[in-house]
Amino acid sequence: MRNKYTFAATLLAATMLSGAASAKTLVYCSEGSPEGFDPGLYTAGTTFDASPRTVYNRLVEFKKGTTEIEPALAESWDVSDDGLEYTFHLRPDVAFQTTDFFTPSRTLNADDVVFSFERQLKDDNPWHNYVAGGAWEYFNGMGFPDLISSIEKVDDMTVKITLKQQEAPFLANLGMDFASIVSKEYADKLEADGQMQMMNQQPLGTGPFEFVAYQTDAVIRYRAHDEYWKGREKIDDLVFAITTDAAVRAQKLAAGECHIMPYPNAADVAGMKENPDLKVMEQEGLNIAYLAFNTQMAPFDNAQVRKALSKAINKEAIIDSVFQGQAKPAKNPIPPTMWSYNDAIEDDSYDPEAAKKMLEEAGATGLSMKVWAMPVARPYMLNARRAAELIQSDFAAVGVNVEVVTYEWAEYLSRSKDVDRDGAVLLGWTGDNGDPDNFLHTLLGCDAVGGNNRAQWCNEEFDALVNKAKRTSDRDERTRLYEEAQVVFKREAPWVTLDHSLVVMPMRKEVEGYVMDPLGIHSFSGVDIAE
Amino acid sequence: MLRFVLGRLAVLIPTFIGVSIIAFAFIRVLPGDPVMLMSGERVMAPERYEKISHELGYDRPLPVQYFDYLTDVLSGDFGSSIVTKRPVLDDFLTLFPATLELSLCAILLAVFIGVPAGVFAAIKRGSFFDQAIMSTALVGYSMPIFWWGLLLIILVSGTLGWTPVSGRISLLYYFPSVTGFMLIDSLLSGQAGAFKSAVSHLILPTIVLGTIPLAVIARQTRSAMLEVLGEDYVRTARAKGLPPFRVVGIHALRNALIPVVTTIGLQVGVLLAGAILTETIFSWPGIGKWMVDSVFKRDYPVIQSGLLIIAGIIMLVNLLVDLLYGLINPRIRH
Numbered sequence: 001m002r003n004k005y006t007f008a009a010t011l012l013a014a015t016m017l018s019g020a021a022s023a024k025t026l027v028y029c030s031e032g033s034p035e036g037f038d039p040g041l042y043t044a045g046t047t048f049d050a051s052p053r054t055v056y057n058r059l060v061e062f063k064k065g066t067t068e069i070e071p072a073l074a075e076s077w078d079v080s081d082d083g084l085e086y087t088f089h090l091r092p093d094v095a096f097q098t099t100d101f102f103t104p105s106r107t108l109n110a111d112d113v114v115f116s117f118e119r120q121l122k123d124d125n126p127w128h129n130y131v132a133g134g135a136w137e138y139f140n141g142m143g144f145p146d147l148i149s150s151i152e153k154v155d156d157m158t159v160k161i162t163l164k165q166q167e168a169p170f171l172a173n174l175g176m177d178f179a180s181i182v183s184k185e186y187a188d189k190l191e192a193d194g195q196m197q198m199m200n201q202q203p204l205g206t207g208p209f210e211f212v213a214y215q216t217d218a219v220i221r222y223r224a225h226d227e228y229w230k231g232r233e234k235i236d237d238l239v240f241a242i243t244t245d246a247a248v249r250a251q252k253l254a255a256g257e258c259h260i261m262p263y264p265n266a267a268d269v270a271g272m273k274e275n276p277d278l279k280v281m282e283q284e285g286l287n288i289a290y291l292a293f294n295t296q297m298a299p300f301d302n303a304q305v306r307k308a309l310s311k312a313i314n315k316e317a318i319i320d321s322v323f324q325g326q327a328k329p330a331k332n333p334i335p336p337t338m339w340s341y342n343d344a345i346e347d348d349s350y351d352p353e354a355a356k357k358m359l360e361e362a363g364a365t366g367l368s369m370k371v372w373a374m375p376v377a378r379p380y381m382l383n384a385r386r387a388a389e390l391i392q393s394d395f396a397a398v399g400v401n402v403e404v405v406t407y408e409w410a411e412y413l414s415r416s417k418d419v420d421r422d423g424a425v426l427l428g429w430t431g432d433n434g435d436p437d438n439f440l441h442t443l444l445g446c447d448a449v450g451g452n453n454r455a456q457w458c459n460e461e462f463d464a465l466v467n468k469a470k471r472t473s474d475r476d477e478r479t480r481l482y483e484e485a486q487v488v489f490k491r492e493a494p495w496v497t498l499d500h501s502l503v504v505m506p507m508r509k510e511v512e513g514y515v516m517d518p519l520g521i522h523s524f525s526g527v528d529i530a531e
Numbered sequence: 532m533l534r535f536v537l538g539r540l541a542v543l544i545p546t547f548i549g550v551s552i553i554a555f556a557f558i559r560v561l562p563g564d565p566v567m568l569m570s571g572e573r574v575m576a577p578e579r580y581e582k583i584s585h586e587l588g589y590d591r592p593l594p595v596q597y598f599d600y601l602t603d604v605l606s607g608d609f610g611s612s613i614v615t616k617r618p619v620l621d622d623f624l625t626l627f628p629a630t631l632e633l634s635l636c637a638i639l640l641a642v643f644i645g646v647p648a649g650v651f652a653a654i655k656r657g658s659f660f661d662q663a664i665m666s667t668a669l670v671g672y673s674m675p676i677f678w679w680g681l682l683l684i685i686l687v688s689g690t691l692g693w694t695p696v697s698g699r700i701s702l703l704y705y706f707p708s709v710t711g712f713m714l715i716d717s718l719l720s721g722q723a724g725a726f727k728s729a730v731s732h733l734i735l736p737t738i739v740l741g742t743i744p745l746a747v748i749a750r751q752t753r754s755a756m757l758e759v760l761g762e763d764y765v766r767t768a769r770a771k772g773l774p775p776f777r778v779v780g781i782h783a784l785r786n787a788l789i790p791v792v793t794t795i796g797l798q799v800g801v802l803l804a805g806a807i808l809t810e811t812i813f814s815w816p817g818i819g820k821w822m823v824d825s826v827f828k829r830d831y832p833v834i835q836s837g838l839l840i841i842a843g844i845i846m847l848v849n850l851l852v853d854l855l856y857g858l859i860n861p862r863i864r865h
Contacts, residue, residue, distance in 0.1 A: 025702070033824070035615055036614075036615050043569070043570065043573065131611075131616040132611065133586050133587045133613055133616075134616065135570075137569055137573075140575075140579055141573045197616065197617075200616055215625075215708070216622060216625050216626055216816060217626065217817075217821060218698070218814070218816035221705065239702050241702060241814070244811055245811060245812055247681055248681070248696060248697050248812060248814060251685065251688060251689050251696045252696045252697060254689060255688060255689065255696050257695060257697075257698075408561070410563040410565075410568045410829065411562045411563060413567060413571070413574075429572060430572075448574075451574040452572075452573065
């Protein structure tokens with residue numbers, strides 16, 4: 001292992017030192033080690049930061065700081081009238097990175113695109129199982145195997161993808177990290193050398209930075225891709241200094257050992273804002289935390305009971321206590337930064353007296369229930385146990401007796417899907433692609449009962465609206481359908497919508513051009529350091 | 532002596548098999564499932580769950596899995612991580628030098644300060660120095676590592692700016708890893724300032740990791756010395772007019788060292804446990820942090836093989852300690 005990169009390292013050391021005086025290096029104190037570097041195999045944001053967003057590009061990408069799609073490796077595309085055929089026209093002269101471990105002989109073409117998807121789609125592709133248990137988790141999670149009928153090379157620079165049914169969010173899905181385009185030429189060489197596992201250790205793509213080396217659990221080094229199709233980056237070197245503890249990251253940032261860090265402790269943010277060497281960027285995250293009742297079980301099959309309990313929860317108290325104010329109360333099942341967010345909807349106001357009365361009217365007095373608290377911190381819910389205890393006392397005030405339960409994380413995720421599950425589950429979601437379908441259909445559709453739909457809620461009216469929106473390509477029409485679906489959701493209250501957390505990015509004053517990504521990914525393309 | 536060594540080695544074999552069973556069973560007893568964790572909040576379809584479990588061999592009966600695992604280990608194959616897909620042994624060999632370097636520095640600090648401090652406290656029994664040293668040792672022993680580490684970072688690195696916050700070397704230096712030991716590699720690199728940077732990065736983690744062993748060793752040395760200093764032969768040595776330095780340094784200390792060496796041997800386990808927290812605080816890329824991450828991800832191959840290798844190392848160190856006794860005290864050989 002060591003030998004494999006020793007030679008490359010020596011070369012790099014020589015180049016880095018020779019240009020050390022003028023080289024601009026951006027150091028990012030990242031929160032963890034990437035699981036690997038193959039963009040298709042994983043689902044964690046930490047891995048996306050380290051590989052797809054630095055080394056790779058996709059056919060289409062999200063416009064910086066938004067969830068809108070823009071052309072990337074595909075210069076343009078046509079969609080057939082029936083919405084089933086997508087023809088992508090590739091950008092000419094897109095160079096792959098020339099690195100110490102591979103020198104490409106050609107630029108991007110249709111073979112690369114077809115290969116990038118077929119290795120995830122087809123069981124008989126030699127790359128489908130190149131690592132044991134390599135799950136292509138996102139590709140499957142987004143339902144691509146059931147959606148894609150074929151991927152064909154029309155000519156060198158044209159690729160046609162045919163779908164089995166209409167799917168309006170398809171383009172947005174192609175902007176996601178798992179859909180990154182890898183080099184077929186590099187893959188062929190690795191295969192011929194019997195080194196296929198290196199695809200997951202030494203990534204090579206068309207993106208803004210090329211991979212230099214990874215010292216396990218310590219440092220990842222990249223340098224600017226000289227022939228990047230959008231133009232070379234302003235910084236020369238990019239370094240991820242892996243620092244798992246948030247308090248230590250904060251100290252490193254303050255000491256100038258790194259320029260930028262993610263996920264500060266909520267309690268440290270105020271101090272950072274006062275530090276004259278630092279600046280703090282904030283944005284509402286594309287996420288939601290919720291409390292999902294089991295709507296198939298009495299008395300929670302009664303919307304009035306659910307509404308009453310929704311009115312019994314003091315969301316502001318949860319936000320103050322769990323997030324130190326770094327969150328916003330949620331009224332809809334999608335975050336406010338997402339298109340089609342229905343701002344006209346009014347939230348259930350916190351009113352214990354009214355809640356008590358509603359419960360009495362519904363005949364649900366002397367109620368006892370379980371509230372499930374996740375055992376881990378997630379971006380949308382930093383301390384579920386604390387939130388559950390607050391809910392426990394809020395519910396006690398309206399005469400509902402709560403037992404807080406928790407399980408190990410995998411167990412929690414698995415048991416909470418069960419249709420016969422007892423009690424209300426605290427959980428949440430972070431958007432994948434900025435499409436409302438990714439929340440409303442994925443989490444609340446009838447198909448997802450017994451799966452992602454933790455409320456086990458199947459409402460015909462709601463389901464018809466989101467399914468219609470899924471098959472409609474007109475954005476205005478989709479917006480209207482989703483707005484209407486949110487009205488149905490609020491009326492029926494399968495969840496208590498709790499909060500949308502704020503994403504906070506502290507950085508040194510000299511960092512310029514950093515744009516926060518609503519999808520929570522950290523991308524350093526376009527960033528500069530002031531002299 | 533040879534029989535003694537062979538006898539010790541023979542005991543290692545059943546211990547090793549026992550450890551392998553515990554390591555294998557331990558992680559499977561815990562609730563949680565690595566395949567389920569791969570998809571996070573996103574629900575995995577049951578048929579895909581079965582397919583992946585099958586690929587990883589987790590759908591077979593546990594005894595079959597264990598037997599295959601043992602066969603692989605005996606042929607030198609420790610398996611590959613479910614998460615990173617890299618061979619466990621490769622990762623271990625990459626990360627272990629970092630832990631070893633830190634642990635060696637910590638134990639050297641603990642011995643070179645702890646033993647003299649304990650001896651001094653014993654000689655000056657009941658004095659102000661004795662009380663000061665023993666109170667400090669008690670505080671050191673009771674200190675939660677996480678808190679102590681953060682406190683030092685905030686004070687020494689943050690406020691005073693004397694040492695770097697975390698990592699093994701400044702990011703400015705980049706050279707091939709030859710031995711995996713940063714102190715040696717930085718010297719071999721020939722880059723000006725690299726060695727100094729590596730040393731400055733080692734200071735705080737060494738202090739934090741060395742604190743508990745230091746306290747234990749100081750206390751153990753003191754009580755062993757007190758016992759020995761009361762012996763007849765020490766009085767005789769004094770009576771025949773030997774200089775105090777020879778009485779304490781040669782006659783007393785050598786005999787007092789036996790329980791101290793045992794303690795030092797036992798500290799290896801403590802160091803590896805302490806390394807888990809110390810490495811996390813100081814972003815030190817060693818095996819402690821690696822094991823913890825793997826437990827959270829239920830990365831079965833890494834946990835079972837990692838535990839097995841670490842247990843093997845602890846067993847070897849204890850064997851060495853046993854052999855050292857033989858050198859210090861010839862009576863034990865028989």
